[in-house]
Amino acid sequence: MREAQPFKNRVVIVTGASRGVGRATAIRLGEQGAAVACVARATDATRLKLPGTVDETARAVNAAGGEGLAVPCDLSKPDRIEAMVNTVMAHFGGIDALVNNAAVTFAGDLDLELKRYELTFAINTTAPLLATRLCRPHLADRNGRIVNVSSAAALAFYSPMMAYGMSKIALEHLTVSSAAILAGDKIAVNCFRIDTAVASEGFMMNSPDADHSTWVSTAVAAEGIVWMLSQPTTYTGRLESMVALARREGIMAEIAHNRGPDPSSPWSLDRARGLA
Incomplete structure (x- = not known):
């Protein structure tokens, strides 16, 4: 017997859905009955270096x-984001x-090429802003929810990921600002900050020498994101640490009972270097 489907008849857009946390989130939403628009560049016909496509998801x-x-x-293209939202509305009739x-990162700090710096912000910060606006x-028609996925890199310097961290702290500011702006529309906006090592393809590629056996699966992060989407619209403007959320709410059991250092401590952030 299939489990209860609390997202039945609900439409969710998930960006960066071809692999990793995005793919896992889309699948978990599918298990709960959602209609999911799986958004990313990689398709069956046009694959990228990392595995996974939106068609597979x-x-x-x-x-x-x-x-x-x-x-x-x-x-990274504003007109494509508008076309994406129009496609979802035409197909499902609502959001x-x-x-x-979705996010990208490139190695380089002060010396990062300007075009790569601009692409990092285009995808990690500007795209969420435009998607929120569009x-x-x-969302206002359906008391909607928005979850922005951030990283421990938003809180400290992890060389060579300066631009990535900058884009993520900007995303967190977008979260609290848009939560205040959209409260009158009864749209909840929250941030899910990944501050423990998650075994997504991109994170693993960025840290090839790490002990990946200690990393949690992408399904764990997906559980937390879907939990946030399930909360009432009065739950808004939150910048949630993945680890702290697991401990407080008793969800994401794989990390909920890990009584290690607080994820906001400098030691813990240093240990996460390059993993988010």
Whole structure:
């Protein structure tokens, strides 16, 4: 017997859904009955270096019990983001939630090439801003939810990820600001900050020499993100640490009972260097 489906008849956009936390979030939403627009650049016809495509994720959502829609989109292009939102509305007729998960990082700090710096912000910060703006009227019709996915890199310097960290702290500011702006529309906006090592393909590629056996699965992060989407709209403006949320709410059991250092401590942030 299939478990209860609390997201039945709800439409969720998940960016960066071809792999990693985005893919895991889309599948978990599918298990709970959601219609999921799986957004990323990689498709079956146009694959990238890392594994995974939006088509594969959409099929996995269908197999899980939801309705998956593959929506190829280059999030660095504003017109493509607008086209993506229009595609979702034309197909599903509404939008209940938006998960701004897509992100890129390039090695380099003060010496990072300007074009790569600008691309980092285009995808990690500007795309969530534009998606929020474009989805606003549709989310307002359905008391919508937005979750922005951040990183421990927002809180400290992890060389060579300066631009990535800058883009993520900007995303956190976008979260609290848009939560205040959209409160009158009854749209909840929250941030899920990944501050423990998660075994997504991108994180593992960035840290090839780390002991990946100690990292938690992407499904753990997906559980936390979907939990946040499940809260009432009065739950808004939160900048949630993944680890602290697990401990406080008793969710994400794989990390909830890990009584290690507080994720906001300098020691813990240093240990996470390069893992987020």
